């Protein structure tokens with residue numbers, strides 16, 4: 001099955017304006033909004049579609065998609081690093097309201113063309129294969145995430161970007177399954193190197209307890225689960 005999956009940059013032909021938490025999405029299902037969170041979904045839709053279209057027009061794309069027939073089963077989102085410095089961008093999470101997600105005013109900002117950008121760095125925002133809430137996920141650990149990352153590297157080099165930056169955590173299954181980021185090993189296999197080790201503050205409560213347990217089972221110092229690695233590759 002996974003060999004027939006097509007990996008391709010997102011185009012205006014299909015705007016993946018939300019994530020795959022509920023399972024794969026297609027042209028027929030992307031606008032069928034989940035019942036939870038009421039009007040919030042519509043607010044994200046109205047903010048994200050014009051924003052993603054403008055980014056695609058300016059830079060070519062901002063996501064690599066994995067497609068199984070007409071179903072999108074994976075994505076890797078990334079943005080020019082310069083966009084993160086705009087206060088209207090929040091942290092650019094498309095499923096959160098500002099200031100975590102983008103403000104609806106971001107689309108009105110001037111996005112410099114690649115020729116006018118001094119720091120030609122792309123930043124990986126998040127990646128996902130299949131749905132984290134499916135009991136069995138037929139799309140994970142089949143090399144699809146790696147294929148999307150390779151496509152990003154190829155696309156970025158061709159366009160003239162100089163560097164790709166990402167953040168990663170330790171290589172524990174529970175972190176791969178929950179954070180929207182891949183582990184350090186995933187990126188090292190692609191040639192990325194750690195350039196900074198910082199502290200992750202978002203793991204708390206029961207999740208943190210489970211994390212500590214899994215770390216011990218993997219002979220890892222439980223304190224290391226808080227490591228957040230900044231990694232990059234020069235193209």
Ligand SMILES: CC(C)(COP(=O)(O)OP(=O)(O)OC[C@H]1O[C@@H](n2cnc3c(N)ncnc32)[C@H](O)[C@@H]1OP(=O)(O)O)[C@@H](O)C(=O)NCCC(=O)NCCS
Nearest residue numbers: 128129132140141142143144145146173176178180182186
């Ligand atoms: C991060 C993610 C995209 C990785 O994609 P993937 O297609 O499963 O990864 P790949 O098959 O290309 O894996 C490449 C390498 O990464 C590492 N890796 C991947 N998944 C791993 C896991 N669960 N545990 C440990 N290492 C893992 C391995 O080194 C693997 O190589 P191997 O299979 O030869 O050992 C995927 O785990 C994912 O979608 N996670 C869910 C994220 C999510 O939905 N979060 C919800 C909050 S937003």
